[in-house]
Amino acid sequence: MTVVVGYTPSAEGQAALDAALEEAGRRGESLHLVNVGQSDASNDPKFLDEGEVERLRARLSAAGVQFEIEQLVRGRDAAEEIVDAAERVGASLLVIGMRRRSPTGKLLFGSQAQRILLDADCPVLAVKATH
Template sequence: MAIVVGYIPTKEGRAALNWAAQECLLRKTSLIVINSQRGGGSFDADEALRFEEELKRIASELEEAGVSSEVRQLVRGVEPSEDLVAVAQEEKAEVIVIGLRRRTPVGKLILGSNAQRILLDASCPVVAVKAED
């Protein structure tokens, strides 16, 4: 069993990753870091290289911290929520960890579509982590 975390290089993504890594150390389990991109024309080679370098850095930091981990960059033409839920089911994850950004009062009426899909579709618990201001 493992913990699955959705990661994008934002303060919310880093907060989710940090929480998940600490939880893995407490539970003595492994971490699967997922960076999911829809792909297509808006995802160019430079952006892919930047993400790849970021994910290598993360893998190195997790190893140094003693967290058993696997980092996956998925570009499969599906929504990130679908990738996270699918990986969590395949790996029989204990929990999925996602980062949430703060929203305006109007934005609070509608949760982000990826976060909402993960909450509704996941067969395991989902932890939503907010970044500090």
């Protein structure tokens, strides 16, 4: 089985990764990290550059869990990509980070986290970053 984590280089992404590493270790499962970029990933602050990928590889290796890092740039919505990845790898758990948004922000921009919570076929652990 596998724990899947939706990751962005942010406080929310870091909180999700911390929780996913803890769950993978506790369960004795592998970790599948998903990072989604927009069609122009070179200008997307949520998409990991090579240096960030290498730092993540070092951290995950040091944690002692088997892992895979998947970066997707297909122009699809991040929530859709993360849910699809969880289904594809047969995730036992999907971990996402959340941030506080105003009601207006949710109305205007939707909520990736809400879509993941509603669409995922496996349990979802949503964590907030501590500030």
